[in-house]
Amino acid sequence: MIERLVRLIAWLERRSRPRGRFMFGNRAGNALFGVLVFVGSAGAFLAPPFSGLDTVPALGVVVLSVGVLMTDAAIAAAGVVIGAVGVTLVVVLGRAALHGISDLL
Numbered sequence: 154m155i156e157r158l159v160r161l162i163a164w165l166e167r168r169s170r171p172r173g174r175f176m177f178g179n180r181a182g183n184a185l186f187g188v189l190v191f192v193g194s195a196g197a198f199l200a201p202p203f204s205g206l207d208t209v210p211a212l213g214v215v216v217l218s219v220g221v222l223m224t225d226a227a228i229a230a231a232g233v234v235i236g237a238v239g240v241t242l243v244v245v246l247g248r249a250a251l252h253g254i255s256d257l258l
Contacts, residue, residue, distance in 0.1 A: 158215075165219055165228055173226025186221055189233060190214050196240035201247050209239030 176182045196210035213236025220229030 158212075162219060165216075166223070169220075169223040169225040169228055171224045173229075174224055176226055176229075177221065177224045186217065186229070189217060189236065192240060193217070193236040196236070196243050199247070200243045201250055204246070206239075206243050206246060209242055210236050211239075213237070213239050 176185075193210045193214040197207040197214070200207040200210070213232050213234075215232070216235055217229050217232025220226065220232050
């Protein structure tokens, strides 16, 4: 798993180029990226234990961070999409699990 992630990051490094520079290095852009990282981290933290659902939001945060480090808006946008999918999965499946548990009780 780690080896695949390293290969993914190397692949991203080869294809990255400065895109959307106006988004990086200013106060509003940094605040936006901070909020997105916080939301992705909270989604990974609040995932049901031992479910494996924390992986997708965490991967979104990693890809977003790589995009910010490389000043590439396309990679950062991909990280936002991955993180949004992950947080949505956590919310939907967590809600279904809570509903299922409440039906048992």
